[in-house]
Amino acid sequence: MKKGIYILLLLPLLLISCEIETSGNGKLDGNWQLLSFDTLSTGGVCNMKESGIYWGVENHLLQVRNVDKEVKILFRFEKSENTLTVHSPHVFIGRYETVPVEDESMLEPFGIYGTEEVFAVERLSGSSMVLTNERLRLRFRKY
Numbered sequence: 001m002k003k004g005i006y007i008l009l010l011l012p013l014l015l016i017s018c019e020i021e022t023s024g025n026g027k028l029d030g031n032w033q034l035l036s037f038d039t040l041s042t043g044g045v046c047n048m049k050e051s052g053i054y055w056g057v058e059n060h061l062l063q064v065r066n067v068d069k070e071v072k073i074l075f076r077f078e079k080s081e082n083t084l085t086v087h088s089p090h091v092f093i094g095r096y097e098t099v100p101v102e103d104e105s106m107l108e109p110f111g112i113y114g115t116e117e118v119f120a121v122e123r124l125s126g127s128s129m130v131l132t133n134e135r136l137r138l139r140f141r142k143y
Contacts, residue, residue, distance in 0.1 A: 027124050028079055031056050032140040037111055040135060053110060055140065062086055064110040073107065074098055079121075084131060087116040111138045 034053040038045050052068035062075040072092040078085045089107060090098035101107065104114055111133065119131040119138075129140040 025057060025059070025079060027126050028057050028084070028129070029059075030142050032129060033143055034111070035139045035141055037139070038137040040132070040137060051109075055110075064112070066109060071106070073101065073110070082121055084119040084121055085116065086112060086119070089115055111136050 032055040034048045034051060034055070036045055036048050052066050054065050054067065056063040056065070057077075060076055060078075062077045063072060064075070065072040074090045074092070075086040076088045078087075089101040089112075091101050091106065092098050101115060107113065107115075107117075111131075113133070113135060117133055119133050122130040122132055122137070124130075127142050129142070131138045131140075
């Protein structure tokens with residue numbers, strides 16, 4: 001009986017002492033599949049559904065990956081209401097080791113054209129996202 005009383009007295013203290021950390025990213029957090037990109041200069045559309053390109057967002061990290069080519073790149077990012085800025089890319093060279101990206105051309109298959117890229121957030125919902133940079137409009141679905 002005494003154990004039960006002690007547990008009931010300690011339970012509120014344990015719950016109060018827990019901190020819940022949230023990223024503040026809202027609907028951006030999660031895994032996104034690149035469905036297509038529109039080339040803004042020509043109006044062309046490229047279907048990317050079978051490309052194996054995915055973006056994963058958690059806290060202040062963005063991991064872009066091509067599952068078919070086993071390429072993973074980690075970015076830091078800042079999000080405001082209407083923009084997403086990705087920067088400081090590091091490529092995985094082992095399971096847990098990364099090095100800074102030196103060849104920016106390796107970022108292009110992901111719709112990113114430099115070590116810092118600013119995207120306009122055209123749409124962001126629980127199921128879809130549309131980002132635009134100077135060259136492309138990227139369309140994603142959340143999965």
